[in-house]
Amino acid sequence: MTITDYLSLTLMITGAIFFLAGTLGLLRFPDVYTRLHALTKADNLGLGLIITGLILQLESWTVAGKLILIWLLVLLAGGCVAHLIARGALQRNVRLWKR
Amino acid sequence: METINLLIWSFDALLGLCLLWLAWRTLSAPDLYKAVVLFVAFGLLMTLAWVRLDAPDVALAEAAIGAGLTGALLLSALARLDPAVDDQSIVTQKDNRPKSESVQWAAFMSLILVAIGLGYSVLSLPLKFKGLSPEVTEQLVNSGVENPVTAVLLNFRGYDTLLEMAVLLIALLGVWSTGNKPKYDKPFSSPVLDFLSRLLTPILILVAAYLLWVGAHAPGGAFQAGSILGAVGVLLLLSGWRLQKDSSLLLIRLILLAGPFAFVAMAVITMMIEGQLLQYPPAHAGLLILVLETTATLSIGATLAALFLGGPPHLKNEESP
Amino acid sequence: MQYFYIALALFLLLNLLAGMWRILRGPSVTDRMLAAQLFSTTSVAIILLLAQATGKQHLYDIALIFALLTAVTAIAFVQRAWPSREIKHDDH
Numbered sequence: 089m090t091i092t093d094y095l096s097l098t099l100m101i102t103g104a105i106f107f108l109a110g111t112l113g114l115l116r117f118p119d120v121y122t123r124l125h126a127l128t129k130a131d132n133l134g135l136g137l138i139i140t141g142l143i144l145q146l147e148s149w150t151v152a153g154k155l156i157l158i159w160l161l162v163l164l165a166g167g168c169v170a171h172l173i174a175r176g177a178l179q180r181n182v183r184l185w186k187r
Numbered sequence: 188m189e190t191i192n193l194l195i196w197s198f199d200a201l202l203g204l205c206l207l208w209l210a211w212r213t214l215s216a217p218d219l220y221k222a223v224v225l226f227v228a229f230g231l232l233m234t235l236a237w238v239r240l241d242a243p244d245v246a247l248a249e250a251a252i253g254a255g256l257t258g259a260l261l262l263s264a265l266a267r268l269d270p271a272v273d274d275q276s277i278v279t280q281k282d283n284r285p286k287s288e289s290v291q292w293a294a295f296m297s298l299i300l301v302a303i304g305l306g307y308s309v310l311s312l313p314l315k316f317k318g319l320s321p322e323v324t325e326q327l328v329n330s331g332v333e334n335p336v337t338a339v340l341l342n343f344r345g346y347d348t349l350l351e352m353a354v355l356l357i358a359l360l361g362v363w364s365t366g367n368k369p370k371y372d373k374p375f376s377s378p379v380l381d382f383l384s385r386l387l388t389p390i391l392i393l394v395a396a397y398l399l400w401v402g403a404h405a406p407g408g409a410f411q412a413g414s415i416l417g418a419v420g421v422l423l424l425l426s427g428w429r430l431q432k433d434s435s436l437l438l439i440r441l442i443l444l445a446g447p448f449a450f451v452a453m454a455v456i457t458m459m460i461e462g463q464l465l466q467y468p469p470a471h472a473g474l475l476i477l478v479l480e481t482t483a484t485l486s487i488g489a490t491l492a493a494l495f496l497g498g499p500p501h502l503k504n505e506e507s508p
Numbered sequence: 509m510q511y512f513y514i515a516l517a518l519f520l521l522l523n524l525l526a527g528m529w530r531i532l533r534g535p536s537v538t539d540r541m542l543a544a545q546l547f548s549t550t551s552v553a554i555i556l557l558l559a560q561a562t563g564k565q566h567l568y569d570i571a572l573i574f575a576l577l578t579a580v581t582a583i584a585f586v587q588r589a590w591p592s593r594e595i596k597h598d599d600h
Contacts, residue, residue, distance in 0.1 A: 089509070093509060097509075097512055100512070100516055100557075101516070103553070104516050104519055104520060107520055107523055107550060107553065108519075108523060110546060111523045111524075111526050111527050111546065111550075114527055114530050114542060114543060114546055115526065115527070115529060115530055120536070120538050120539060120542070123530075123539065123542050124542060127542055127545060127546045127549075130546060130549060130550070131549050134549075134553065135549060135552060135553055138516075138553050138556065138557070139556065142556060142557075142560055145509075145560065151565060151568065154568050154572070155556070155568065157572070158552065158556075158568070158571050158572050158575050161390070161572070161575040161576055162549060162552060162575045164383070164386065165383070165387070165575065165576065165578065165579035166545070166549070168379050168380070168382070168383040168579070169383075169545065169578075169579055169582040169583070169586075171379050172377060172379060172380060172582070172583070172586045173538060173541070173542070173582070173586060175377065175379075176538075176586050176590055177538060180590070182536070182538070190511060191510060191511050191514065194511065194514045194515055194518060195514055197518060198514060198517060198518045198521060201518070201521055201522070201525070202521065205521075205525055205528075209528070212532065220537045220540065220589070220591075221531065221532070221537075221540060224531055224537070224540040224541060224543070224544050225531060227544050227581060228528070228531060228543075228544055228547050231544075231547050231548060231551050231574075232524075232551075234551065234555075234570065234574075235521075235551060235554060235555070238555060238558060238567060238570065239558075243564070243566050243567060243570065246567075246570050247569060247570055247573065250570050250573040250574055250577070251573050251577060254548065254573070254574055254577045254578060254581065255573075255576075255577030255578070255580045255581060256577075256580075258544075258580075258581035258584065258585075259580055259581055259583075259584035262581070262584045262585050262588060262589035263584055263588050263589065265589050266588040266589040376587075380583065380586075380587075383579065383583075384583075387576065387579065390576065391576055394572060394573070394576065398569065401569075405566045406566045406569070407566075407569070415573065415576075415577075418576075418577055418580050421580055421584070422579075422580050422583065425580075425583050425584055425587045425588070426583070426587075
């Protein structure tokens with residue numbers, strides 16, 4: 089196992105931890121808006137770190153480009169959908185959680 | 188290494204058990220919205236199962252149809268069930284009265300019998316069964332493409348694909364003949380939706396063209412590309428896109444017919460030249476397959492989008508209030 | 509190295525199963541759709557890890573399709589199927 093292997097392994101494990109954080113947030117947070125916040129973190133950072141770890145292991149740049157494209161598309165779609173859902177929830181008077 | 192096999196086995200076992208459990212929960216959910224979302228999740232896990240079964244073409248099609256189109260179609264149908272998507276306690280609760288005990292026992296016993304029969308026939312198959320793959324690999328050089336799945340679908344069993352295109356067309360005609368005028372969405376109700384649809388549409392079209400092209404030598408092909416084009420149509424319809432010109436109506440109908448008719452025309456031509464239905468001359472087989480696949484892609488995409496629309500497309504000024 | 513890919517894929521699959529609880533419980537339809545969104549992103553990660561573990565490059569296309577098409581389901585929900593008055597279902 090070279091240095092690159094250790095580095096990509098660290099990145100991927102951190103990404104998996106963010107996925108765990110996103111899932112925990114989805115399960116434990118009290119209302120729609122906070123859950124939405126949690127799952128976009130899994131999109132952003134979780135997938136981004138895993139993809140960065142995978143890129144370090146690849147040999148060709150075209151495949152790395154494809155992986156980065158996948159990440160950017162997930163970011164884009166996830167962000168827009170999060171906005172649309174939050175806006176729709178506000179319009180339907182879904183209550184915000186107050187302590 | 189033993190640990191790798193253990194990990195792979197546990198992954199596959201977990202996936203399989205989860206699929207079974209998810210299927211049970213989907214069928215027994217009393218709330219239809221919950222059932223639809225569970226079904227979408229089932230489609231996602233099914234794609235993973237196809238990936239693990241080493242069937243990437245099927246996984247591509249399942250991803251495109253199960254993750255995208257089926258979810259949108261079912262949600263849209265659910266919205267049309269209620270008169271005004273307001274009070275769903277009436278419509279979206281299923282009839283969950285338990286059946287009588289003798290019926291339950293009869294169902295249980297017949298299921299046990301079917302399970303025993305299936306298990307016996309599966310277990311009595313030889314473990315290393317080659318099937319037809321040696322013959323397919325042997326004839327692959329004459330088929331014009333390098334992907335065995337595309338060769339089987341478009342060349343060796345092209346007749347089946349011709350009939351599948353006809354089935355899609357008949358399904359569309361069935362939906363159109365139910366007589367409801369389709370409702371279009373309000374145009375661009377949110378600038379973010381506007382932006383997203385305008386950005387995703389060209390990307391999706393490019394991905395569809397890429398899948399169509401790469402289907403010759405890697406997993407991909409006409410059906411996968413066609414479902415992505417269908418998703419483009421669904422996305423545009425959801426974002427409030429409308430047909431503007433009168434000639435577009437005729438154009439859409441021509442595109443819908445192009446796929447099946449191209450297949451039939453190719454069948455007639457090859458019958459006249461070579462004497463057998465859909466027997467391509469090996470020198471031009473690659474080109475003919477590409478032409479058929481392109482028309483099939485456009486047709487499948489238009490058919491799926493038209494199925495989502497639910498009725499014949501019409502222009503703005505013909506709409507009933 | 510391959511061992512780690514599959515171990516991570518297994519971990520993400522367990523995450524996915526945990527998220528299933530939100531689909532079953534989630535008092536409103538919105539919560540269930542959020543869980544479906546998370547499933548899709550987790551599936552993208554699982555497919556990428558499996559692709560790297562088995563060396564099959566063509567699986568990246570499947571991840572690309574997932575990334576693009578979950579937005580379509582979510583938009584269908586937001587535009588069409590979202591009930592105006594949410595009825596809370598907190599059964600099993």
